[in-house]
Structure formats: C-alpha cells, structure tokens
Amino acid sequence: xxxxxxxxxxxxxxxxxxxxxxxxxxxxxxxxxxxxxxxxxxxxxxxxxxxxxxxxxxxxxxxxxxxxxxxxxxxxxxxxxxxxxxxxxxxxxxxxxxxxxxxxxxxxxxxxxxxxxxxxxxxxxxxxxxxxxxxxxxxxxxxx
Numbered sequence: 001x002x003x004x005x006x007x008x009x010x011x012x013x014x015x016x017x018x019x020x021x022x023x024x025x026x027x028x029x030x031x032x033x034x035x036x037x038x039x040x041x042x043x044x045x046x047x048x049x050x051x052x053x054x055x056x057x058x059x060x061x062x063x064x065x066x067x068x069x070x071x072x073x074x075x076x077x078x079x080x081x082x083x084x085x086x087x088x089x090x091x092x093x094x095x096x097x098x099x100x101x102x103x104x105x106x107x108x109x110x111x112x113x114x115x116x117x118x119x120x121x122x123x124x125x126x127x128x129x130x131x132x133x134x135x136x137x138x139x140x141x142x143x144x
Contacts, residue, residue: 004087006039010079020071021078041098042076077131085135092132099124 005013008028015025037044046069080088103121 004084007042007045007076007079007091008037008039010082011075014075021075024068024071024075041095042073043095043098043102045072045076080131089132089135092128092135096125096128096132099128 011021011025012029013025014021015029016022017025049068049072080091083091099121103125
C-alpha cells in the first residue's frame with residue numbers, strides 16, 4: 001500500500017533510524033516541531049533549518065547547519081522516491097518553481113533571450129528536471 005504523507009510527517013517517522021536522517025528527524029521532533037510547516041518546499045525547509053539552532057548532539061558532531069542541509073536534501077530525495085507518481089510529480093514541479101523563483105532574483109541578462117543563472121541553482125534544476133522526466137516516463141514502453 002502506498003502512503004500519501006507530507007515530507008514533514010515522513011521525516012518525523014524516520015526518527016528511530018540510526019543514521020544522519022534519523023538524527024535530523026529526531027532533532028526536528030524534539031526541538032523544532034512548531035517551526036516546521038507541514039507542507040513547503042525543500043528550499044523553504046533549508047531556509048528554516050539555517051535559521052534555527054542545531055541541538056541534537058549527533059547533528060552537532062556531523063557539522064551543524066551545512067551538513068544538516070545536505071542531510072535534509074538527501075531525506076527529501078528519499079521521500080520523493082517512495083511517493084506515488086501522481087504526487088511526486090507535483091512535489092517536484094513545486095520545487096522546480098521555487099528554485100526558478102530564487103534563481104531569477106539574481107539573474108543576469110546577457111543577450112535576448114539568454115540569461116546567466118547561478119551554478120548552484122542550475123545544478124538543482126538539472127537534478128529536479130531529470131527526476132520529473134523519470135517520473136513522467138511510461139511504466140512500460142509502448143509496443144512498436
């Protein structure tokens with residue numbers, strides 16, 4: 001049976017894991033519940049994570065905020081992989097829109113219609129678009 005839960009709920013369910021995702025989930029459960037909205041993008045969660053203090057000993061030992069953001073991103077991709085296709089495509093699209101919004105703030109226009117986008121955003125967009133492409137591929141190839 002496929003479950004349809006938000007990333008926040010899924011992350012909280014991971015708190016019994018004995019790995020970095022479990023440590024992050026435990027920290028969220030014990031300290032940040034009121035600070036984490038149930039439905040938002042990975043980019044928004046990374047912003048929230050950067051603005052609150054890391055309290056879990058494991059997370060502090062792993063490196064604090066920068067490592068926590070990488071673990072959060074790993075958890076988010078794991079979550080997207082377990083979702084049903086009709087939900088994962090919407091979540092990935094929502095993330096693409098958020099990244100495009102953020103990337104467009106600092107865009108430098110060269111020649112019409114070319115723009116320069118920060119490399120970090122370009123890499124994130126490539127990964128998201130590849131994931132969306134994988135999600136949207138047919139489950140079986142049509143007969144020729």
